[in-house]
Amino acid sequence: MLLIHCPYCNETLPELEYAYAGEAHIARPANPSEVSDEEWAEFLFMRSNVKGIHYERWRHLHGCGRFFNAVRDTVSDKFLTTYEAGAPRPDLDTLVNTPAEGGK
Amino acid sequence: MNALTSLPTAILETSAARILLAKPKARFSLRARGDLAPFEAALGLSLGGPLGTRASTGSRETIRLAPDEWMLHSTPSDAAAIEGACAALYDAHPHSLVSVSAREVTVVIEGPRAAELLTIGCPRDIAKIEPGSGRRTVFDGVTVILWRDAEDSFRMDVWNSFAPHLIDLLKIGARELAAEVA
Ligand SMILES: [Zn+2]
Numbered sequence: 440m441l442l443i444h445c446p447y448c449n450e451t452l453p454e455l456e457y458a459y460a461g462e463a464h465i466a467r468p469a470n471p472s473e474v475s476d477e478e479w480a481e482f483l484f485m486r487s488n489v490k491g492i493h494y495e496r497w498r499h500l501h502g503c504g505r506f507f508n509a510v511r512d513t514v515s516d517k518f519l520t521t522y523e524a525g526a527p528r529p530d531l532d533t534l535v536n537t538p539a540e541g542g543k
Numbered sequence: 544m545n546a547l548t549s550l551p552t553a554i555l556e557t558s559a560a561r562i563l564l565a566k567p568k569a570r571f572s573l574r575a576r577g578d579l580a581p582f583e584a585a586l587g588l589s590l591g592g593p594l595g596t597r598a599s600t601g602s603r604e605t606i607r608l609a610p611d612e613w614m615l616h617s618t619p620s621d622a623a624a625i626e627g628a629c630a631a632l633y634d635a636h637p638h639s640l641v642s643v644s645a646r647e648v649t650v651v652i653e654g655p656r657a658a659e660l661l662t663i664g665c666p667r668d669i670a671k672i673e674p675g676s677g678r679r680t681v682f683d684g685v686t687v688i689l690w691r692d693a694e695d696s697f698r699m700d701v702w703n704s705f706a707p708h709l710i711d712l713l714k715i716g717a718r719e720l721a722a723e724v725a
Pocket of ligand 1: 504
């Protein structure tokens with residue numbers, strides 16, 4: 440089982456308390472009626488589906504209830520870090536060179 | 544045992560653990576942001592601290608579930624006073640206070656192997672929940688609030704519709720643990 444660090448609870452807890460919530464840092468267009476169908480479809484449906492380092496959202500469903508972001512390697516399933524929703528993407532170089540507290 | 548769990552109904556007792564159903568109580572879900580001091584003053588309770596922190600005064604008891612969310616318990620006769628105290632704050636400090644008294648029940652789990660019994664449904668490390676604190680967590684797929692009153696004494700708040708399943712599971716577990724002992 441994955442152990443995931445919740446940045447709000449500040450505890451590393453079993454995956455069973457969490458729900459996966461898709462790719463992170465996808466901003467809803469500020470004015471949907473002004474974007475083209477193609478742009479809207481891009482926002483709704485197109486995801487990067489990376490093999491490797493992935494920025495993704497999780498929700499601490501059976502806990503504090505908060506959404507937060509994580510950086511996970513989709514090949515090894517290792518979490519590099521987790522951080523609060525709204526915070527900028529963490530710098531990858533620092534993450535890769537400093538082993539994480541963000542999960543195991 | 545404190546006032547909130549006085550006179551619970553016994554469900555099952557084995558040499559491993561005792562399972563009881565707590566008496567009905569007033570339950571409120573409080574959501575508030577910003578300055579907590581006015582709420583602390585109105586309720587007479589401290590609301591700060593890391594998630595899982597509890598506070599109590601008299602019959603009132605609270606646990607912090609999220610940065611802006613608390614569960615508040617008290618005796619049914621205190622409900623109107625709580626609603627009044629928060630309503631007086633509403634204009635200056637908008638918040639949400641929702642009565643969830645009828646939504647859930649509290650199961651008391653205590654005895655020498657109470658903590659071990661919880662591991663049949665809860666994936667958390669129970670030992671990391673300090674006596675006097677609590678957590679919202681999961682038990683066999685169901686969201687519950689776990690209050691650890693002492694090393695071997697817990698309360699579990701669970702929604703009504705899940706309670707029969709959850710209580711049955713705890714009964715089976717308590718019997719199995721007792722059978723091991725014997
Ligand atoms: Zn959390």
